[in-house]
Amino acid sequence: MILLEKFIYYYSLFILAYSIIVTILYLVLIVVSWRRLREFVGIIKTNITGVSHYTKPISIVVPAYNEEEIIIDSVKSFLQLDYPEYEVIVVNDGSTDQTLTKLIDFFDLYPIELNSDTKIQTAHLKQAYKSHTYSDLILLDKENGGKADALNAGINTSVYPLFCAIDADCIIEKDALLRIVSPFLKHDETIAVGGMVRIANGSEIKDGQIINTKMPKKMIERFQVIEYFRAFLTSRVGWQRYNALMIISGAFGLFKKSAVIEVGGFEKTIGEDMELILRLHEKFRQSGEAYHIDFASDAVCWTQAPDSYNGLESQRIRWHRGLLDSLNRHKKMIANPKYGVIGLASMPYFFLVELLGPVIETIGYIVMGLAIYLDLFSSAVIFIFLLTCLMGILFSYSAILFEEISYKRYGDLKDILLLFCVSVLEQFYYRQLTVWWRVKAFFNYSKGSKKWGTIERKNFE
């Protein structure tokens, strides 16, 4: 009994120390993000080169697997973008639904022979199609090989020096390509740029475009709005400042094709987006070549977030397995000074806070339950729990503030107040749920699917 009491006491102490360290890390990240975001807004508001005719042609690669509900709307929106020169390559990765037929019928596609240059090995390409009506649209129909494989097939077929990977369940704003390409038009060293991903649920969508941004109706969707704010406005902005971004969302990212081919394309793994970025960091840091992995916070992509607990659970388990897998594959970079900020700050942060955080927190909840059960509950435990909740709220609140000082997509005071309330509620219900899902990701990790994550799709409009 005394031993257990001691364990509870020392674990409480550990959690307190861990919370303090994480709070300090969060505060540093918040301050850096604050400064960087203000710079971003300044750059965007005063862009004098936007009127220039000079851009670089882009190949949009859209991997699709069983996307019959939304594929037409998505491809339509990709074909309507404001950009002088681009092609859209949709890769049907062996869908078992009507994705292929719908695309062929709607876009008036006909089969063509394709002399694609196989730079990266992929599953068998069954047929390529072109459209009678949209000259810049190509459809590749291939055997199922997973998202990474579909992206690689798209890269092989693409003709332009930059390719943009976009999820089929996304809508990108009309000027998003012009914005995301901007770092490529300035720095010679830019090899990848991530875009800002926002949640489309609840917003008004017409003809593949967001007409009116609205707060989603369901609480589960609102929680995710806050999560995306945190991830994109306080985390990525901050890491970008030090060229230490570890992830470019698979939903919307622009890449220099030659750099991606040089490292062998996307790896067939659970978190292919993060893994690729780590491989790019590894390669360029090792060779000593100058490079930039950037983030364009004004290039916006709207995604459909899961609106059911089952869908969200499988997504979060997949994401956490992706994180674990990527860190595991590149473990030699962690705390290795050879890899600069990425090895010494970004990766240790992701390892200690993002990967192990849920485990430490779950043990904390068990210890708390045990203390109550054994009547060893002390005020210290409840205070530490409150402290961790307030820390989470701080991170969310900062993200809401950053949204308000920068892009103001939810400008209505009612929406802002609702977001503040949702952030509090998140700490006492949603947080524990996602923590548990992320812990579940460790079980049967090796059996984790390297194929498509499936979320029930709904028509955008």
Place this chain on the structure above:
Amino acid sequence: MENLLVYVALAGIVGLILINLTIVFSTVAINQLDHYNDKVYQKTYRQIEPIIAASIDNPIQLVRKLELVKTRVEKKAVFDSLMNYVQDSTTSKNSVNVLEKLGFIDSLISEASKKLSLRHIQLFSQLRYNKVVPLLMKGTESENFEISYNSFYALSLFTMSQKELSIYVSALLKTSIIRDRKVDMLNHLHIDVKKLLYFLAEFTMDEQKVILLLVLKNRLKKQDVILANQLLPYLDGGKEIRIATIQVLTSSGNENYFSHLKELYEKESDWQVRAVLSKNLPDLHASEEQNLLIEMLNDENWWVRHNAITTLKKRYPDSKNNKFIELVNEDESLKNL
């Protein structure tokens, strides 16, 4: 010890509650203030804009009217409205004149001299007020990439003196700004061919020469033979230089260069150079081009053959000379083109 733990946790809780509350109040305040300021500004703008619209053709009268403007919001509305007229070529001169008389430009220059910001650069690039060239030149030396990059871009929209131009080109060619963007900026400047050739001789690095050659593209005229002849030695330069020189010479449309390019093709070992030549050759409008293009159909590289057949099909759609069609039919990889 237990007490210490409680105190530390409590202190943390109180601290975090205070920070969180501050964030909530700040966000709400920012939101409300923004809405209020925007409303006031819009109202003021709506009152001031018609006054400016009515007198923009008479700067003296307009200055007299606007001198009465006192508050910060009114001044901002006047400034923004006049800046809109700056964009219009018919009212640009008068607007700049009024902005100058009202002291806006002097105060902008004074602000920018202390610390040049992106906003200053944006406004200067719209005003095209030559007095700010030295400030922007200084901006190009900034350690902040965005300031330096935007200063270079803004300067490319100005008319500079010969001395300033030399400094500008020299500084621009040394930066890490992407090559095509440098070409874009230099293209804005409309530097004459003689001056470009002078720069070409001055700069020693291949990358710099390539940029200048790409700027020369489409500027050489058919009759600029003496000037274009100065480019012939570059056909013996590095790979990128050879490619750029081919592009410049073919864009001149002077068929006298055909023999030089043919000679280059025959001795060229790099397929990329040959591919550029097979693509750009028709721009020369040389009478002997067809034979060389047909010769290219036997090239060992696919891209050279591809470019040659595409060019032949485009240039000679009704050709009676079926020799190239026979050659294409023998080449399986070109049949589908």
